[in-house]
Amino acid sequence: xxxxxxxxxxxxxxxxxxxxxxxxxxxxxxxxxxxxxxxxxxxxxxxxxxxxxxxxxxxxxxxxxxxxxxxxxxxxxxxxxxxxxxxxxxxxxxxxxxxxxxxxxxxxxxxxxxxxxxxxxxxxxxxxxxxxxxxxxxxxxxxxxxxxxxxxxxxxxxxxxxxxxxxxxxxxxxxxxxxxxxxxxxxxxxxxxxxxxxxxxxxxxxxxxxxxxxxxxxxxxxxxxxxxxxxxxxxxxxxxxxxxxxxxxxxxxxxxxxxxxxxxxxxxxxxxxxxxxxxxxxxxxxxxxxxxxxxxxxxxxxxxxxxxxxxxxxxxxxxxxxxxxxxxxxxxxxxxxxxxxxxxxxxxxxxxxxxxxxxxxxxxxxxxxxxxxxxxxxx
Amino acid sequence: xxxxxxxxxxxxxxxxxxxxxxxxxxxxxxxxxxxxxxxxxxxxxxxxxxxxxxxxxxxxxxxxxxxxxxxxxxxxxxxxxxxxxxxxxxxxxxxxxxxxxxx
Numbered sequence: 001x002x003x004x005x006x007x008x009x010x011x012x013x014x015x016x017x018x019x020x021x022x023x024x025x026x027x028x029x030x031x032x033x034x035x036x037x038x039x040x041x042x043x044x045x046x047x048x049x050x051x052x053x054x055x056x057x058x059x060x061x062x063x064x065x066x067x068x069x070x071x072x073x074x075x076x077x078x079x080x081x082x083x084x085x086x087x088x089x090x091x092x093x094x095x096x097x098x099x100x101x102x103x104x105x106x107x108x109x110x111x112x113x114x115x116x117x118x119x120x121x122x123x124x125x126x127x128x129x130x131x132x133x134x135x136x137x138x139x140x141x142x143x144x145x146x147x148x149x150x151x152x153x154x155x156x157x158x159x160x161x162x163x164x165x166x167x168x169x170x171x172x173x174x175x176x177x178x179x180x181x182x183x184x185x186x187x188x189x190x191x192x193x194x195x196x197x198x199x200x201x202x203x204x205x206x207x208x209x210x211x212x213x214x215x216x217x218x219x220x221x222x223x224x225x226x227x228x229x230x231x232x233x234x235x236x237x238x239x240x241x242x243x244x245x246x247x248x249x250x251x252x253x254x255x256x257x258x259x260x261x262x263x264x265x266x267x268x269x270x271x272x273x274x275x276x277x278x279x280x281x282x283x284x285x286x287x288x289x290x291x292x293x294x295x296x297x298x299x300x301x302x303x304x305x306x307x308x309x310x311x312x313x314x315x316x317x318x319x320x321x322x323x324x325x326x327x328x329x330x331x332x333x334x335x336x337x338x339x340x341x342x343x344x345x346x347x348x349x350x351x352x353x354x355x356x357x358x359x360x361x362x363x364x365x366x367x368x369x370x371x372x373x374x375x376x377x378x379x
Numbered sequence: 380x381x382x383x384x385x386x387x388x389x390x391x392x393x394x395x396x397x398x399x400x401x402x403x404x405x406x407x408x409x410x411x412x413x414x415x416x417x418x419x420x421x422x423x424x425x426x427x428x429x430x431x432x433x434x435x436x437x438x439x440x441x442x443x444x445x446x447x448x449x450x451x452x453x454x455x456x457x458x459x460x461x462x463x464x465x466x467x468x469x470x471x472x473x474x475x476x477x478x479x480x481x482x
Contacts, residue, residue: 119415126414131390135461135473136437137410137417138425145408146427153450198409242427242435247406 001263003094005227005377006104006216007036008339013211013327014180021057021112024212025069028108032214036222043216044102046076049089049109050331055124056116066108075102082128083279085109086334087234087364087373090215094232097219104218109335113208121208125330128367130239141205141280143241143368145197148282150247152199155297157285159199163190164304165281166203166324172310173321175352180209180327190281204281209327213335215342225346231260231376241368248297250369253290257363257374261292264359264376268292271315271376272357273344275337277365278322287363288317316354319344334364334373345379384469397456397474402430404452404476407440416462424448428456428476442477453479 009031011024019027033040046067054060063076081088086109093107113121125140126133133143151157167187173179185203193202217229235256238244244251261268268291276291278284285300293315294302302308308317320326320340323333341360343349357379364373382390406427413421424440426448440448441459454476461473 122412123414123416132437134414135390135471136425136439137413137420137423137462138408138437139410139412139414141412142408142410142425146406146425149408150406194411195409196412198411240437242405242437247427 003229004218004221005342006218007032008215008342010213010336010339012178013209015114016210025066028212028214032216036216040071043106045074045105047089047093047107048078049085051085052124081371082366083330084364084366084371084373085331091232091234106216108214109332110212111329111331142197144280145200157300161300161304162281163187165284169318169322169324173325176321179321181325206279206323206328209329211329211332213332215338227342227345231263233260234373236371239370252372256372257291260374271361273316273354274361276317276363337362341377400430400456402428405429439475441475447478455479
């Protein structure tokens with residue numbers, strides 16, 4: 001398959017108290033249209049990825065809501081897949097093009113989280129889990145902490161080694177002017193930050209963020225530095241972590257990525273750059289193994305050795321800073337990943353540019369792995 | 380936030396089937412930043428449990444001592460008060476676990 005990326009744009013991520021969801025959407029949509037050098041009346045449909053608007057903002061009907069900001073009354077759809085809402089919206093948009101229904105579509109990922117209290121956001125996010133998990137009083141950091149505990153025991157990995165994942169992502173984020181956190185941190189900073197759910201500490205966790213990102217994809221080719229999507233796959237798994245055979249591998253990621261590699265006709269070792277869903281440090285350790293970049297049990301150790309760090313590694317993970325440093329407005333994340341990979345493949349990312357990047361991958365996960373969306377892009 | 384009287388009523392039939400079942404801890408964490416309904420309980424351990432028939436679930440460990448929070452520890456499911464919204468709302472009871480020898 002070959003779907004062209006015509007335009008990309010993202011807002012800054014962070015605590016954007018001055019900006020409403022409409023303002024964020026307008027900025028991302030206009031940015032993508034400008035980047036594609038097309039006008040809104042050339043868009044055939046709008047796909048929106050968002051998780052929490054109905055729960056936190058009491059605003060549903062998001063297809064129409066954001067079509068107003070696009071300014072044309074096109075067919076519009078809102079897709080929800082927890083933190084993979086963006087990736088799943090893109091997958092649906094791609095399928096609509098492959099089906100021949102639309103030629104050019106805009107995909108908007110958006111989340112407004114900092115209007116709400118931390119309590120409301122925490123319980124809103126737990127809507128992505130199961131009833132059993134909610135009744136147990138476990139949080140998302142708690143569920144990933146259970147994975148981290150299993151990983152540390154199974155592979156004799158230290159908490160300090162896991163902490164290097166946040167250190168790497170903050171280094172990359174320090175080079176990204178759209179990132180929520182643009183400062184470097186040390187392993188000691190991570191180790192000394194407050195415990196959230198043992199063994200995870202505050203600096204193992206991605207933040208609560210606002211932001212919007214948009215991509216315009218098309219069956220038509222356009223632009224001087226073309227980037228196209230060669231695979232788009234989604235797989236799902238049980239909602240509850242405890243119902244899975246392994247706590248140190250996410251089978252939805254394994255299945256979706258295997259299919260994606262096959263569709264794109266490539267092997268994992270051919271990937272130059274990847275945006276990884278590092279909602280927690282442990283998530284990136286497990287992801288790089290599930291995606292085939294590292295051997296089982298070696299992911300965190302490989303990252304600690306610099307094998308995925310800008311300027312040192314062979315495959316660079318989270319050049320944007322990832323969810324940890326760039327921020328995690330949940331519905332926007334999957335689209336921001338596409339924006340970053342596209343800009344990298346075009347050579348537009350200045351000081352965080354990965355040299356000679358030709359093939360990129362995005363890994364977007366919802367819940368504790370209940371759904372995964374994998375995309376492969378190339379220039 | 381978490382529930383309504385009718386949801387509790389529907390759930391309780393299933394909850395009752397867990398009471399007294401014995402199993403072991405597969406994995407554990409300690410929740411230090413809890414959801415709102417559990418603020419008064421934190422910090423508290425949450426464990427993934429495997430019953431003797433291999434069925435699994437997740438819940439809080441209570442009545443434990445240091446050293447009980449480890450993989451392989453035998454536990455039994457008991458019924459405990461879980462939370463309530465405010466003084467007017469229904470009190471939710473749910474399964475929690477305690478070390479087996481303490482029964």
